[in-house]
Amino acid sequence: MSMSGGAPSDTVSALDAAAPRPRWQVILIRPETMTFVLLVLAIVVSSLLSPYFLDLTYILASFTLYAEFSLVALVLTMVIIAGEIDLSAASNMALSACLCAWTFRAGLPLPLALLVGVGAGILMGALNGLLVIGLQLPSIIVTIGTLTLYRGLAQIIAGDQSIRLPDYFIGINTWLVAGIPVPVLLFVVLSAVLGFLLSETIWGRQIYQIGTSVIAAQHSGIRAKRIKFALLVAMGFASSIAGLITASRLGSVRYDLGLGGELQMVLMAMLGGTYIFGGRGSILGTFLAAWLLAVISTGMTTANLLPATQLCVLGVLLIVSIIATNLIYSRTQR
């Protein structure tokens, strides 16, 4: 940036600078490219397992199972780029859904009950924000605490029973708009909106700067605290929406809704090439990674792998993806 104003020196000319990396190399060694290649590979391998994987309606229908976590993973990507993390999202989903179902059973009309659920999700996000931003506590431990707290509150409210929802609310995953299930459509639209926000607006570029160096960002006049707080609140909002979608898909709500979902959300962000230390990553990466994970999981189910084996695969995948992402970034740095 400051180059334009600098006086040209006699000894150094622009010709002495190292040649820029060819454009095809820049594109090829982006983590998103790796995710895309893996996605194509996964589809090829799964279609060898079962011909259904070449059927678009089958893929769309099986993606509805993963659309909820994917929605949250999009916002989580932005949170991680800003240098924070939120592990409490899956518990937030459970508590929002439980509150909604509980108030509905207590006699509240459904639209109001839905509002209660969403409002609670926003409040939970704000509590995370208050502790992390307002009180300067590390987000890792805070959200481990709220992960336990929110799930525990859901357990107190719902007990061991499942609360049933009215028939007209059930089955959002079977509603189609132009042949696409509603949760999948929501995910695609949200990806487009957030992708635009993150890469094309000033606000989005500021998120990258905060994640790269929060001190430098503050010195250049970026309201880092306000933006991080907004991101954590958005995280709570997205979690509650995801929780309600899950409730609609399952038809009833239990306190263990979305149990262990934080693994899948973090995994989607990591597979998509989000840098765990902040400042790098993209919505496109997470978008591709969500499809990749859905294809892998569906493929494993088709291949009759035990759920326990699938758990192992996801755990290993998380570690491998973060190692690969770190390697790519350390190669491209400087």
Added chain:
Amino acid sequence: MNALGSVFLRREAGIAVMIVLFCLAVGMIRPRFLTLDELRIILLLTPLILIGAMGQMLVILSRHVDLSIGSTQGFAAMATAMMFKFHPEIPWYLGFGVAIGVGIGLGFVNGALITLFRLPAIIVTLGTLNLYRGLTFIISDAKQIDRQFVPAALKGMSTTSPIFDIPWIIFMALGTALMTHWFANHSRIGRQVFALGSNPAAAPLRGIRVNAVTLMVFMISGALAGLSGIMYASRWGFVNPSNTGFGFEFQVIAAVVIGGVSINGGVGSVLGVTLGVLLLGCVSAALPLLGIPGAAQNAIYGAVILIALLIDRSVRQRGIAALALRRVAA
């Protein structure tokens, strides 16, 4: 050093006061809470958490966190219980060696990934949390090991007592705590753990082999999680692939942070953590007496973590303020 030292003293005294006040308050409502029988119940709730907390304390002291200890506990317990089931001729005390060995192995994997690839511990252990749990299901074929396969002598550790009707496993937990105290405060590596956590950038400049110390800390955490695994088999008499150790990490982290270990590393003591474990034990024992459903436990652990973070923050700020005052005075 004096001003800081007194803050830490106050911290442990503060937890002790909290325990006493809590017990008195519950005792006022339900006098049965203050009897010897109830004390035995409280003590029996604590040994597993205390042992897990000793390892987690060292990890948090070095400014990391280990989320995988619940799954490590489950895997080590399952491996040991399966050994007992399929090779009943093996003497029961060898189970301790197996459980601890398995734990060391799993801890080594965590530590190696973290140090070799410079990865954040939270993500690695979130991955291995699920990996080890999945492996537990695979080796056990998703089947529980029932009571009749766990050796009677091992179960006896939780029911028989050398003295005062206090079972063996409580003495073992206390022994572990004493050894951890010695390790943390009187061994070279223990002091290096504190140095590493207080200032990770300065530690290598002082000649501390950061990778070796980090690896060591995660292996100790794994070893103690493994030890708590065989004690789970002793305490409950069965090992279940989905229940054993599930959510253990949250109880342990709650106990460690309420015990005054700073999540920014470098500050904490065995005495504080032991008192923290005792406080959690009192709360757990009080719940059924007060008629609060067991479902509330998780919410309480979560709230305890957050409250401990707030206390930690205010103590730290007071410490910084005291330092600043002294600097002004000098």
